Amino acid sequence: MAEKGCVLVGQSGGPTAAINASLAGVIDGARAAGLRAMGMRYGIQGFLNGRMIDLDSALPNKDSFDLLRRTPSSWLGSCRYKLPEPGTDQSVYQELFERFREIDATAVLYIGGNDSMDTIAKLGSYGRSIGSSIRFIGVPKTIDNDLMGTDHTPGYGSAARFVVTALRELARDADVYDLKSVTFVEIMGRDAGWLAASSVLAEPDLILLPEIPLVEDALVERLSELLSHKNTVMVGVSEGVCTPDGHLVCERTMAHGAGTDEFGHRAALSGTSRYLASMIKGRLGCKTRAVELSTLQRCASHAASRTDLDEAFELGRAGVEAALAGESVRMCAFDRISNDPYATRTALVDVSSVANQIRSVPRSWINADGMGVSEEMLSYVRPLVGKLPPLLTALS
């Protein structure tokens, strides 16, 4: 075990409310081992350009360290940068390993999603090829919860807690007038429906996921049936919902301008809820509303899940411990022992089994009609979100 040297840590991909808790865990692990902690500014891309920060002087006291644990977004900055294949372009790797040597890096920790695990895999592979002793460990984060090899990912629980909190409150807001209405709440998750599925804790009437192609006639029929016996219908809908022919529903909101907005720019992929609200208003004649939860889902640390923040910290620390125990090219992960009482243990998985993969919500956790989720999904997500403060029962 190295007494000297340093732990180098970077953050990559989209931020979350818990990614700084993992950073704090890494720093804590380094300090516990008597190692310096250095941070990459703007991920591996910034580091390539010499952007670094000494984390020991940047976080000089317990107050700043504790604040880091609950400050949202990527405090070190992030990047979306894919390393070249080691076989095709070695110059970037030579540059990186020269910089690792300069700071005497013992371990490199990278906190991110499946692209970041690709980075760890490539660094490890190149390192082995040149006989480097540096260990490379991935620490997962993504609100999408779509990484292979782990029960769940840090960031997901907090995003889910915000989604559930918002949807519960929006349902109350939608219910104030004595009229029929359908509210579509648009939830992040382009490829997998984990976050949309978490809305089950707010008890929406329907949940629409990217895993199941949306048949408009079936949706119209279900909503019509629901409206026949209740005033207010709530639908949690993933931004990634597709039609049976494989197109994103949100592409339809851009139909007039062939995917461009009024300036001719390619518009961002949002608008699923707006499309559905407009379609249902036309076909059922009821009031409809579209709510996009937007970027707040991933940075709402004011609604963070305590369990999520604690687990994110724990995984950062476990990453350093694994590296110092000689592990490399691995991702820290969670195995779940039980739902109730909730218990997990940390594990290590090969990054190659995670990199560039996507884990979907299992078909068996989705209702037969594809417009809701099962008890298994509920039991899975409940402990990650944590207890919610009660609201007064609505009047019937």
Add this chain to the structure above:
Amino acid sequence: MAEKGCVLVGQSGGPTAAINASLAGVIDGARAAGLRAMGMRYGIQGFLNGRMIDLDSALPNKDSFDLLRRTPSSWLGSCRYKLPEPGTDQSVYQELFERFREIDATAVLYIGGNDSMDTIAKLGSYGRSIGSSIRFIGVPKTIDNDLMGTDHTPGYGSAARFVVTALRELARDADVYDLKSVTFVEIMGRDAGWLAASSVLAEPDLILLPEIPLVEDALVERLSELLSHKNTVMVGVSEGVCTPDGHLVCERTMAHGAGTDEFGHRAALSGTSRYLASMIKGRLGCKTRAVELSTLQRCASHAASRTDLDEAFELGRAGVEAALAGESVRMCAFDRISNDPYATRTALVDVSSVANQIRSVPRSWINADGMGVSEEMLSYVRPLVGKLPPLLTALS
């Protein structure tokens, strides 16, 4: 003073996170006076159709009463219904006063915005004309904070707290990549900029209000200057911002289809931030993002201001006390004694000075260039929002 009889209370207009706290205050005031509390379901419109609820049996214990205080939206249901002029159509009034008599109403409290004060004014006027002894009192609520006659309105502080909390977190999220970007955060307030102005507590770079017509060239110039020395620019923008020719900026997002969406429906008035993001992307070439805070602003009780909830309760209770002291056709209000330490006293104002009026942000509280607010605005809103948990200072 009546020992028998009841206090009848209704909620009207758009819900807020604090309107149920006012309802709880009214109920508390009635109980303190030994009077029954009855609630109108769906406001005066539902009441006209015989929709009522006995609040003493609906809230049988302290737990349910305490939950009511912090449950968002209008628990009794709401309406948007304007009473006819008493001089033109008396049948509605005859019907209403017959119902008041049936339940032996001593006082009628109506919690709402300026339309609700119009209701109180008309009921009071008709009541006087027939010699009724029933007292009519308005209890203000609106997240827009645009009522005359009061320092501020319950509901505003909580909405502002959510806006500020969200904007602070979105600013962190926007700052993760090493590139130039402008984020427009769209805030409610069609006619007055109070809620957008509250975002000053999150220290955005610019604030755009409905009070000041937006000159696009001036905005482009200011943003260009800001981007010359910083990466991440945040703009809090009211949904009600207009162009110098008096049109809403958001109308421009509907330019292609003459204000209709892909189904030919009249679209809701949103899209100010989307328009500005697209315009600035075109003119400055930087990354832009549009975030609509949407309906969550008015129902996010999870981010409610403690001061706001307490004041909303206090005003509901003060309304009953005023009615039982013989006051009528009045609205409960706040006079501010000082900003720091924050101190107010309750007051009573004539509803006729409030009904159908709008209070704007004073010109002297807005910067000379019209793209920000002054220290006065900051001092005004700070105590209403309350202390915010600190975040770790961003790296420079």
